[in-house]
Amino acid sequence: MDNVVSDSHPGYTDNREAHLKRLRRIEGQVRGLQRMVESDTYCIDVLTQISAATKALQSVALGLLDDHLGHCVAHAVQHGGPEADEKVREASAAIARLVRS
Amino acid sequence: MDNVVSDSHPGYTDNREAHLKRLRRIEGQVRGLQRMVESDTYCIDVLTQISAATKALQSVALGLLDDHLGHCVAHAVQHGGPEADEKVREASAAIARLVRS
Amino acid sequence: MDNVVSDSHPGYTDNREAHLKRLRRIEGQVRGLQRMVESDTYCIDVLTQISAATKALQSVALGLLDDHLGHCVAHAVQHGGPEADEKVREASAAIARLVRS
Amino acid sequence: MDNVVSDSHPGYTDNREAHLKRLRRIEGQVRGLQRMVESDTYCIDVLTQISAATKALQSVALGLLDDHLGHCVAHAVQHGGPEADEKVREASAAIARLVRS
Numbered sequence: 001m002d003n004v005v006s007d008s009h010p011g012y013t014d015n016r017e018a019h020l021k022r023l024r025r026i027e028g029q030v031r032g033l034q035r036m037v038e039s040d041t042y043c044i045d046v047l048t049q050i051s052a053a054t055k056a057l058q059s060v061a062l063g064l065l066d067d068h069l070g071h072c073v074a075h076a077v078q079h080g081g082p083e084a085d086e087k088v089r090e091a092s093a094a095i096a097r098l099v100r101s
Numbered sequence: 102m103d104n105v106v107s108d109s110h111p112g113y114t115d116n117r118e119a120h121l122k123r124l125r126r127i128e129g130q131v132r133g134l135q136r137m138v139e140s141d142t143y144c145i146d147v148l149t150q151i152s153a154a155t156k157a158l159q160s161v162a163l164g165l166l167d168d169h170l171g172h173c174v175a176h177a178v179q180h181g182g183p184e185a186d187e188k189v190r191e192a193s194a195a196i197a198r199l200v201r202s
Numbered sequence: 203m204d205n206v207v208s209d210s211h212p213g214y215t216d217n218r219e220a221h222l223k224r225l226r227r228i229e230g231q232v233r234g235l236q237r238m239v240e241s242d243t244y245c246i247d248v249l250t251q252i253s254a255a256t257k258a259l260q261s262v263a264l265g266l267l268d269d270h271l272g273h274c275v276a277h278a279v280q281h282g283g284p285e286a287d288e289k290v291r292e293a294s295a296a297i298a299r300l301v302r303s
Numbered sequence: 304m305d306n307v308v309s310d311s312h313p314g315y316t317d318n319r320e321a322h323l324k325r326l327r328r329i330e331g332q333v334r335g336l337q338r339m340v341e342s343d344t345y346c347i348d349v350l351t352q353i354s355a356a357t358k359a360l361q362s363v364a365l366g367l368l369d370d371h372l373g374h375c376v377a378h379a380v381q382h383g384g385p386e387a388d389e390k391v392r393e394a395s396a397a398i399a400r401l402v403r404s
Contacts, residue, residue, distance in 0.1 A: 009141055010141050010142065010143055010144045010147075011144050012138070012144060012147075013141070016138055016139075019138050020135055020138055020139065023131060023134050023135045023138065024135065026131050027128060027131045027132060027135070030124060030127050030128045030131055030158075031128060033124050033161075034121055034124045034125065034128070037113070037117055037120050037121055037124065038117075038121065040110060040111050040114070041111065042111055043111045043112050043113060043165050043166070043168065043169035043173060044169070044191055044192070044195050046111075046113075046165055047162055047165055047166060047169075047195045047198070047199065048195065048198065050158055050159075050161060050162040050165075050199075051162070051195075051198040051199055051202040052202075053158055054155055054158050054159065054162075054199075054202045055202050057131075057151055057154055057155050057158070058151075058155065058202075058402055058403070060134075060151060061148055061151040061152070061155075061402075062395065062398065062399045062402060064144050064147055064148055064151075065144070065148060065395065065398060066391070066392070066395040067144065068144035068145070068148075069372070069376070069391045069394060069395060070388065070391045070392075070395075072144060073372070073376075073380075074380045074387065074391065077376075077377045077380045077381060078380060078381065078383075080381075084377065085373065088369070088372045088373045088377065089369075090145055091145070091372060092365065092368065092369040092372060094145050094148045094149065094152075095365065095368060095398055095401075096365045097148070097149065097152040098148065098151075098152055098398075098402050099361055099364075099365060099401050099402055100302070100361070101152040101153075101155045101156045101159075159301055159302070162301075163294065163297065163298045163301060166294065166297060167290070167291070167294040170271070170275070170290045170293060170294060171287065171290045171291075174271070174275075174279075175279045175286065175290065178275075178276045178279045178280060179279060179280065179282075181280075185276065186272065189268070189271045189272045189276065190268070190272075192271060193264065193267065193268040193271060196264065196267060196297055196300075197264045199297075199301050200260055200263075200264060200300050200301055201260070201403070211343060212343050212344065212345055212346045212349075213346050214340070214346060214349075215343070218340055218341075221340050222337055222340055222341065225333060225336050225337045225340065226337065228333050229330060229333045229334060229337070232326060232329050232330045232333055232360075233330060235326050235363075236323055236326045236327065236330070239315070239319055239322050239323055239326065240319075240323065242312060242313050242316070243313065244313055245313045245314050245315060245367050245368075245370065245371040245375060246371070246393055246394070246397050248313075248315075248367055249364055249367055249368060249371075249397045249400070249401065250397065250400065252360055252361075252363060252364040252367075252401075253364070253397075253400040253401055253404040254404075255360055256357055256360050256361065256364075256401075256404045257404045259333075259353055259356055259357050259360070260353075260357065260404075262336075262353060263350055263353040263354070263357075266346050266349055266350055266353075267346070267350060269346065270346035270347070270350075274346060292347055293347070296347050296350045296351065296354075299350070299351065299354040300350065300353075300354055300357075303354040303355075303357045303358045303361075
């Protein structure tokens with residue numbers, strides 16, 4: 001782990017701009033969905049766009065999670081103790097929410 | 102089917118305002134996600150919000166799909182012919198994209 | 203709809219053998235997973251196989267759903283009345299369970 | 304990490320019996336699905352059982368992943384070096400496959 005950050009920054013700090021850029025694009029997709037519904041776009045075409053926005057959100061989540069495992073969780077594991085177990089449990093719970101959402 | 106709409110309107114016309122309201126709330130969630138990332142919110146809390154936004158998007162999709170089956174697909178099936186088969190196939194493909202996204 | 207079956211058969215009757223063949227293959231995959239766990243296979247390789255089995259189960263579900271929409275639901279819609287609405291609602295609920303599982 | 308196992312055992316060794324028990328139950332569910340299809344069970348009821356089996360498979364995957372993060376990945380991170388980064392990347396890829404399946 002060559003990039004372990006201090007505890008005061010989340011693991012995604014190095015990739016923050018990339019995550020923000022993707023979230024802004026998703027905001028644009030959601031606004032586009034509103035325009036589609038307002039202008040009576042055919043249901044199936046709206047659904048296709050919703051699937052695209054959902055996948056884009058999941059990609060941001062997977063990116064954040066990768067940063068989190070490689071930084072916050074790795075950091076805690078290197079320090080050991082009960083906090084390490086706690087961080088792994090917390091990450092597993094977040095993964096479960098993603099898999100089930 | 103007491104609500105079959107004319108071909109010129111999508112199946113979600115009756116519920117358009119409800120769908121729009123939910124999409125505006127999702128837009129707000131995605132903007133909230135940007136603020137979270139900008140202000141270094143803890144990764145796990147960002148992930149929890151992404152799971153919530155993903156579920157909200159899926160709920161809009163399921164609502165639109167229900168409208169679509171009850172209106173556009175039902176309409177086509179009542180008229181019969183190759184268009185009925187085509188509408189069912191098209192709906193199935195949209196469902197597959199949702200399940201896999 | 204050229205293949206509307208009588209009420210006494212489910213919509214997947216024509217494709218029953220294909221569905222069964224896929225379910226038997228999935229049973230084999232799940233037995234293979236047991237052997238992998240028994241023989242201490244590396245976690246990531248077990249996870250890859252679980253993802254494959256999950257996708258295979260979803261494919262069977264999507265196939266059954268397509269049959270169901272094209273037969274049972276189409277049949278009910280052609281007959282109209284409250285049963286048509288009921289069938290659409292029931293199919294939408296099943297789709298929601300699939301999307302969320 | 305009080306349970307770091309030696310490199311020669313996968314992270315799920317302590318929970319192997321629990322994972323096997325669940326996989327055997329899933330095998331039973333898949334055989335039950337075959338009987339349902341053979342005996343012309345109503346489509347929607349088959350779909351409900353498929354959703355249950357899919358969720359059960361995902362639960363096994365999430366359990367294995369939790370074991371993997373707490374053992375194999377933690378073990379690699381404690382040792383540091385390129386293998387640590389590699390293990391995190393590999394775990395992230397497995398999570399992505401689960402989220403998308």
